[in-house]
Amino acid sequence: MxxxxxxxxxxxxxxxxxxxxxxxxxxxxxxxxxxxxxxxxxxxxxxxxxxxxxxxxxxxxxxxxxxxxxxxxxxxxxxxxxxxxxxKQSRPQTLCLEETDVARIMRADDDIQISLETQDDMEKMKKIIDELPYKYREVIILRFLEDKDYEEIMDIIKKPKGTVAALLNRGKKMIKDKFILN
Structure with missing residues (x-):
């Protein structure tokens, strides 16, 4: 055991x-x-x-x-x-998101299921996630890549459930809107 x-x-x-x-x-x-x-x-x-x-x-x-x-x-x-x-104020230009991470985010939620058919689509989506404001990117990563539930995210970032839900929803909407616009 x-x-x-x-x-x-x-x-x-x-x-x-x-x-x-x-x-x-x-x-x-x-x-x-x-x-x-x-x-x-x-x-x-x-x-x-x-x-x-x-x-x-x-x-x-x-x-x-x-x-x-x-x-x-x-x-x-x-x-x-x-x-x-x-x-440390100086930072490299991009996050460490693998293609598999981007694909997991895209498959994880009906609101942002976008077909990533080409390498260009994958790179574009990686760039969009990379450019999200930190507060949205963090909850997206916690929820879809770290598989944390709302309660755990609330405890980790010290925000109420409504705020966590709003950050997730806005982050997903930003991803979808930016992908469609590009």
């Missing part, structure tokens, strides 16, 4: 070696999240995630078991990424 994240947290408080299981499970998803919501190069994203795990480890005793560990980890990652963005 596999232990839940919250059970692993409780065990990690007493045995630091157990924390490695949480790192193993979340290192890649958090790294991909940092790359998707920021403009950081691979090494910078890895550094952010490493710092996140240090913060998580040092804060295990204040973790509230009423929440999901994954939500807490994503929230800490989001805050660390935003702090890093503020500290």
């Amino acid at each position: 596999e232990l839940t994240d919250n059970e692993l947290v409780e065990l990690a408080k007493k045995n630091p070696d157990i924390f490695g299981k949480l790192v193993e499970k979340y290192q890649q998803p958090l790294y991909r999240y940092v790359r998707r919501i920021s403009y950081f190069a691979e090494d910078d994203a890895r550094d952010i995630v490493q710092d996140v795990f240090i913060k998580i480890y040092l804060s295990l005793n204040i973790f509230d078991a009423d929440f999901k560990f994954s939500t807490w980890a994503y929230q800490i990652t989001r805050n660390a990424t935003i702090d890093a963005i503020r500290k």
